[in-house]
């Protein structure tokens with residue numbers, strides 16, 4: 001269930017702006033890597049490139065040795081990458097259960113029609129992120145930011161990924177909710193899930209990652225153990241100085 | 244999502260009630276019901292694509308027209324029996340629609356609406372200039388074989404068609420495909436991000452919509468026994484279909500039926516006072532008011548009323 005993610009010489013240009021500048025790194029199977037950098041550094045762009053939501057200008061993205069670059073987003077998800085979104089994107093008029101259901105669906109029209117929803121799995125995923133059974137019928141309009149992030153997490157898990165990309169999963173969460181999601185990530189790590197985690201909440205991030213990568217203006221500024229990265233000159237200048 | 248006995252009981256009650264209608268109302272009223280039944284079929288067809296996925300089609304008469312013209316030409320010019328010409332018409336509608344709308348599936352929002360509208364105008368022009376010996380040109384065709392005689396039989400035929408289409412679509416939309424199509428309408432990017440091929444889903448919605456439109460169009464000409472291009476490829480006809488689906492309740496199956504009946508009878512009762520196109524202003528106004536009061540349509544109003552009654556008892 002774990003897989004590696006290897007990014008080589010990745011470049012993404014938005015017109016004149018280089019959002020990803022010759023980035024190379026590898027996340028080994030079962031490893032958890034923190035991706036940090038100031039606002040606009042290009043963290044989310046890396047996620048979009050891995051998922052195929054944006055196409056890179058050049059460079060390669062490999063999942064377990066297989067090149068993803070030519071694949072559509074659903075094909076990449078089938079191979080085993082999945083991400084959460086910094087701004088949660090729930091299906092506004094659907095219940096929590098139905099939101100998770102969409103993530104659980106097979107990518108086949110007949111599969112959708114012929115088999116009913118897997119309610120046990122829906123409940124299981126909802127409970128895993130901290131919902132209770134009563135929450136299944138609630139709609140996004142009734143949910144707090146914390147609940148929306150949990151829902152986002154559950155739908156991402158529903159696609160049965162081997163590599164999960166988490167974009168600011170702690171933003172807007174209460175201390176208790178942060179602890180809950182952290183516990184969940186820790187549990188999945190011990191089950192062998194590979195993680196790439198973006199977070200501005202460094203305190204919450206630290207215990208969840210094996211190593212860290214710092215980027216700024218799309219370029220790598222430091223890489224290594226979390227402590228080394230945080231104490232590096234470049235990071236202190238670009239990141240902590242700003243915060 | 245689950246099917247329960249009372250769902251089927253409600254369907255059975257509806258069907259029985261509708262089948263007893265000829266005992267209760269005049270032949271004149273029955274003829275209005277016939278139009279309502281056909282409009283319901285067209286509104287369901289529109290809703291499967293546009294109500295669900297949010298890709299608003301302004302060109303549904305294009306699809307309905309292809310179905311109608313195909314069977315009209317086959318029966319009138321080539322003496323093909325109706326039993327054969329109608330299935331062919333449905334298939335032709337799906338294929339023609341596919342060829343034309345395939346590029347449009349990559350286009351979003353108002354451009355999709357505009358393109359579909361353009362197709363409707365285009366076919367209206369084409370019908371008049373290309374082989375008028377086949378299409379009947381501007382004047383259309385008459386003397387087509389009819390499937391039924393008299394209001395009562397016409398009513399039963401249209402009702403049977405409507406009920407079968409509605410029930411099948413209702414069943415289908417209760418499966419996960421219904422959830423997936425509605426999800427596209429809410430957030431297409433998130434559907435992709437959940438691992439589903441959005442283009443394939445939209446294609447499915449489009450083909451289903453075309454199938455129903457072609458079927459409805461084909462039966463409609465064999466009810467009327469004639470076809471007139473200006474009445475078919477008409478912007479008022481598009482609006483009637485869309486408004487029926489919207490005020491009844493888009494993204495549901497029952498809503499478009501309710502909307503179709505409501506609109507048909509509204510237009511009919513306004514006829515003595517406003518014989519001309521002004522009627523459309525009135526219904527536009529009524530639709531707007533209803534829409535402002537409850538954007539989810541009459542179906543939702545009934546639903547909420549029902550919950551209140553249940554909560555009280």
Ligand SMILES: Nc1ncnc2c1ncn2[C@@H]1O[C@H](COP(=O)(O)OP(=O)(O)OP(=O)(O)O)[C@@H](O)[C@H]1O
Nearest residue numbers: 014017019037038039040041042043044045046086
């Ligand atoms: N679709 C786009 N078109 C043009 N420019 C973009 C696009 N997406 C991102 N950018 C730009 O690329 C740069 C990197 O953005 P990105 O969202 O990846 O940053 P980030 O590190 O995730 O920032 P934050 O911490 O604020 O989420 C920014 O300058 C941003 O304005």
Ligand SMILES: [Mg+2]
Nearest residue numbers: 043044045086
């Ligand atoms: Mg970001």
